[in-house]
Amino acid sequence: MTNTPSIITVSNVIKQFGRFAALRGVTAEFDAGRFHAILGDNGAGKTTLLRAIAGLAHPTSGTISILGKTPRTACRDIGYMAHPSLLYDEMSGMENLRYFAGLYGIAGDDTCREAIASVRLDPTLTRPVGQYSQGMRQRMSLARAILHDPRVLLLDEPFSNVDVHSAREMVGLLKTMRDAGKTIFVVTHQAQLLEGVADEFVWMQAGQIIDRTSSARAAGVGPTEGVQ
Amino acid sequence: MKRLFPILSVITAALLAYALYEAMVVAPTERTMGDVQRIFYYHVPSAWTAFLLFMVNLVASVVYLIRRNPKADALAVVCAEVGVVFCTIVLVTGPIWARPVWGIWWTWDVRLTTTLVLWLIYVSYLVLRRFSDSAQTPVLAAVLAIFGALDVPLVYFSIWFFRTQHPQPVIGGGGSLDPGMGRVLLINWLAFCCFAFLVCWSRYRLEMLQREVEEAHAMESLVGADGVSAKASLPLNRSPR
C-alpha cells in the first residue's frame, strides 16, 4: 500500500450553471489509499464535485489534477459509479461488462467474470439487468466501475434506494477495496452507514467544503445526517 | 472608452443622414427601374454588413473553441444576433424591391435564397443558444456556427446550378454599375457598418452585464437559503472576477 500524499488536488474550482453555481470555489487535497465520504444536503454540490473529478463536468474555472494529470487523461485510473446504473437494461450483466471492457481495450471474459464475482454476483446470470433488484444492479454497476482496476473509485449515492442489508454489503465491498489500496470517494447522505469505515468525512454546503472530520458525529457544522 | 461611444454615435448619425441624402438625391435615377432602384442603397449594404457580422461570428466561434475565452463567445452571440437583424432587413427589402420591378414578391435568386438559408441557420443558432443549458451553450453554438459556415458555399452552388436549369427573372447584377451609384453604395455601406458597430458594442456591453448578473446570482443563490456558515466563508473563496 503506497501512501503518496494527495492523489487528487482540487484548486479553487467553480462550476456555474447559468444563474446557479453548483461549486463555488472548492479547494482541497485528498490522500491516496483512503476512504473519503462526501456528505451534505441536496444541492450542496457533492455530485458536481464528483463529476468534475471524473472528468464528466468541466469546471467553469479552477483546476483539478489526479496523479498530476487532468481528469480526462487520467481516465484509466478512475472508476466512476453514478446513482443511475450506467448499464443497458436490456442486456445481461456479462454482456454489459463485455462491452465496457472493450472500451478499455480489455479482451476476453476472464476480467469481466472476476469483476462480477468480486461483487458477489453470478457471472452466468442471463437475466437482463433491467430485471435485477436495485441492490444487485448497484453491485453490477460497481463491477463495471472496477473493471479496469482503477486506483481511484468515485461513487455517487451507492446506498440510496437499497435495503439496509444490501447497503451494508456494499460498504463491506468498498472497505475491502480500500484495504487493497484503492482511493475511494463516496457521495452519500447516509453518513451513519460509513461511521467507522470511512477515514474522512468531507462536509459540503452551498457549493463549498465547510469541514473535514474523521468521524460522522464529530461534525460541528453541517446538516444533520439522513435528512433527505 | 466611455467618451468614445457618444462621439461615435454622433458621427454615425451624421454619416447615416448624409448617406440617406446621397441615396435619395445625389444618386442618379436608374433608367429602367426608376426610383425604386434606390432600395439598393439599403438592401445591399445591409446584406454586406450581415455577411461581415456572420464572418466575425465564425472567427469568434473558432477562437472560442480553441481558447475557450468567454469574451470570444460573447462576441459570437453579439454578431449572430445583430447579423440576424441585418439579414432580416435584407429579406424584407428584397421582396419590396422585387414586387414593383418584376411583379413578384419572391424569386429564387441565388443571392436572395442563400441569404434566406443563412438567416435560417443563424436563427437556429439563436434558438439553440436559448434552449440549451448554459454551461454548454457556448461550445454547442460555436460548433453550429462552423457547420453553418461550411453549408453556405454548398447552398450557393446548389441554387446557382438550380437556377441555370430553371430560367427565372434575373435580378439586378449584370452590367456595370454607374460610378455615381457605386460611390453612394460605398458611403451607405460605411454608414451602416458604423451603425452595426455601435449596435454590436451596446449589445456586447449588455451581454457582459448579463453575464455579470448571472455570476452574481450564482454566487449569491445559495447564501440566502443556507444560512450563516456558507455566508461567512463566502468572501474568502469568492473568485477575484
Add this chain to the structure above:
Amino acid sequence: MNSIKYLYAAYAATWIIHVFYLTTLVRRYSRLRQQLRELGKK
C-alpha cells in the same frame, strides 16, 4: 411611376426593424439594471 411608395416602404421597414431591435436592447438593459439593484440590496 407609382413605385416610389415601395422605396419609402423599404426605407421605413429598415428603420422600423432597427428601432425595434434597439428597443428590445434597452428593455433588456433596464431589466438587468433592476436585477443588479436587487442583488446589491441583499
Add this chain to the structure above:
Amino acid sequence: MNSLWAVTLATLKKDIRLEWRSKDALNSMLFFSLLVVVIFSFSFDPTAEESRQIAGGLVWVGFLFASVVALNQTWARELRNQVLDAYRVSPAPPNSLFVAKALGNFILVSVLEAVMAPLFIVFYNLRAIGPAWQLIPIGVLGTWALVVNGTFFAAVSIRTRSREIMLPLLLFPISIPAVQAMVEATRIILMGDGSARFWIVLLLTYDVVFTTACLGLFETILHAE
C-alpha cells in the same frame, strides 16, 4: 487505429442487439413512414402527371421526417441510466461512438427506405425514364447526408431542453443543399430530364465535408459539459 475499429464495431453490434431486443425505434419508424406515405398520397393526387414531377420531393421529404424520428431515438438509449457517462469516462475514442451511431442510423434509415420506396412506387405508379441505377448512389449518398449530420445534431440536441424539437430545428437548415440535391437528382432520373451528375457530385461533396466536420468536432460535443 485498431482499437478505434474494435470499439466502433463493438458499439455498433451492441446497438443492433439492443434494437433487435426492443425494436422500439424500428417499429415506431416503420409505422410513422407508412403514415407519411398514405397522407402524402391523399394530399397529392398520385394519378396526376404533375405528381411525377414532385414525387422526388415527396419521397425524400417523407424519408427526412421518418429519419428524424429515428435519429431522436439514437441517443435516448444512451441517456437512459446515463450510460453515456460510462462511455465518457472511458478512454475509448469519441469518434468510435459517433461512427457506430451514424452507421447504425444508416442501416436503420436504409431499412426504412427499402420499405417505403416500394409503397411510393405503388401508390404513385413511378418508373424511371432516366438511368435507374443512378438512384442507388443517390439513395446511399443522400441517406448518409441526412444521417451523418442527423446523428451529430441529435447529440447536440440531447444537451438542450425540449430536445425532441431541437433536432429538426438544427438539422433542417443545414440539410437544405443536401435535400435539394437528392430531390433534384431523383426528379431528373424519374423524368428522364438530362443528367443528374452535378447533383450527385454535390451530394458527395456535402457528405465528405460534413463527415469530416462531424469527426473533427464530435469529441467537443461529447465532452461539452
